[in-house]
Amino acid sequence: MQEANSVLKKKDETPYRFLLVDDSEFARKNIARIVFLLGGVIAGEAGTGKEAIEQYKKLRPDVVLMDITMPEMEGVDAVGEIIKEDDKATIIMVSSLGHKDLVKKAIGLGAKHFITKPVQVEYAVKIVRSVLEENGENI
DSSP: OOOGGGOOBOTTSOBOEEEEEOSOHHHHHHHHHHHHHTTOEEEEEESSHHHHHHHHHHHOOSEEEEESOOSSSOHHHHHHHHHHHOTTOOEEEEEEGGGHHHHHHHHHHTOOEEEEESOOHHHHHHHHHHHHHHTTOOO
16 A cells, blocks of 8 residues: 555645546546545546536646546647646646657646556556646645
C-alpha cells in the first residue's frame, strides 16, 4: 500500500478536488484510486469532452484527470476550451501510448503532464504530486 505521506492537502489544509474525465466508467474507477491515495476528493466526473468543460465551469476542481479519446469532443479539444476559461487550470492527460501526438498537442494547449494507460496507480500518484509541486503548492 502507498505510504501515508502521499496524502496531499492544499495550503488551507483542505483536500484537493479532482474532476475525472473518461468515457469508460471502469477507467474512471481506476483513476479514482489515484485520488484516494492522495487523500483527494472527487468533485465530479464526465464522460465526454463537452461534459468536462461544463463540469469544470460548474465545479472549478483543483485537478482534472482527462482521457484523450472520447465521444462528442476529444480530450485535447476540451483542454483548449478549459484553458481558455481558466489559464491556470491543472489538467493531466490519461492516455494509451498510441496517442503520443495527441498528448503532445494537449500539453501544447496547456495540459501539465500525462499518465499512460493502463494506469499504474503508484506511478500516477508520483506524477500528480510532481505537477502540484511544480505549481508551487506546499505539499
